[in-house]
Amino acid sequence: MTQDELKKAAALAALDYIEDGSIVGVGTGSTVNHFIDGLASVRARIRGAVSSSEASSKRLAALGIPVFDLNDIDRIPVYVDGADEIDGSFAMIKGGGGALTREKIVAAVSERFICICDASKRVPTLGHFPLPVEVIPMARSHVTRELARLGGEPRLRAGFVTDNGNLILDVHGLTISDPVDTETRINQIVGVVTNGLFARRGADLLLLAGKAGVERIPRP
Numbered sequence: 001m002t003q004d005e006l007k008k009a010a011a012l013a014a015l016d017y018i019e020d021g022s023i024v025g026v027g028t029g030s031t032v033n034h035f036i037d038g039l040a041s042v043r044a045r046i047r048g049a050v051s052s053s054e055a056s057s058k059r060l061a062a063l064g065i066p067v068f069d070l071n072d073i074d075r076i077p078v079y080v081d082g083a084d085e086i087d088g089s090f091a092m093i094k095g096g097g098g099a100l101t102r103e104k105i106v107a108a109v110s111e112r113f114i115c116i117c118d119a120s121k122r123v124p125t126l127g128h129f130p131l132p133v134e135v136i137p138m139a140r141s142h143v144t145r146e147l148a149r150l151g152g153e154p155r156l157r158a159g160f161v162t163d164n165g166n167l168i169l170d171v172h173g174l175t176i177s178d179p180v181d182t183e184t185r186i187n188q189i190v191g192v193v194t195n196g197l198f199a200r201r202g203a204d205l206l207l208l209a210g211k212a213g214v215e216r217i218p219r220p
């Protein structure tokens, strides 16, 4: 199976967890695109979706799935999203697609975070994938210096602007021995909107697609 077929298998497995009549939290990325396509096949069963990016909103709307403003919604039973890396405690690096801030907001409101991944995303320790950090443009140089002081090598994602009008610094070479601590420290740098470590609010269930099928692994 190709990596994309594995992504699709994980994504379609997430349809089993959708509550009838609910608003579904929808993440961003190529794995989630398969989930959105699958959601279209059950759209009569759901009220609609809250989305974490303009790209996902556009795809949902094109398939006739109503997209709600998060401010008008008080309950999201399930949030479905991919990850760039996920470790044994279900802490993740996310934001490869640059949607980390909205992803973190929708995840915070949701009761259950279901992570959909192909097996390559499972890692013993986070940090091989560069950590995305969303930054207010006028703070770019300051945040770059502060991230370097933490031991990383921040690189501006060239030509990229987030849905919120901000920049992304991808931090290479960071040692992440305590993901909760690193997430907290980076978020304390003035000018950082948020960072792509999802450790304080990690995944609750991992749907991990490998050659043998989709494993359904609850958070340890």
Ligand SMILES: O=C(CO)[C@H](O)[C@H](O)COP(=O)(O)O
Pocket: 027, 028, 029, 030, 031, 032, 081, 082, 083, 084, 093, 094, 095, 096, 097, 098, 099, 100, 103
């Ligand atoms: O965090 C994300 C986007 O901001 C994605 O979930 C992450 O980058 C994984 O993407 P893909 O499913 O395309 O491998």
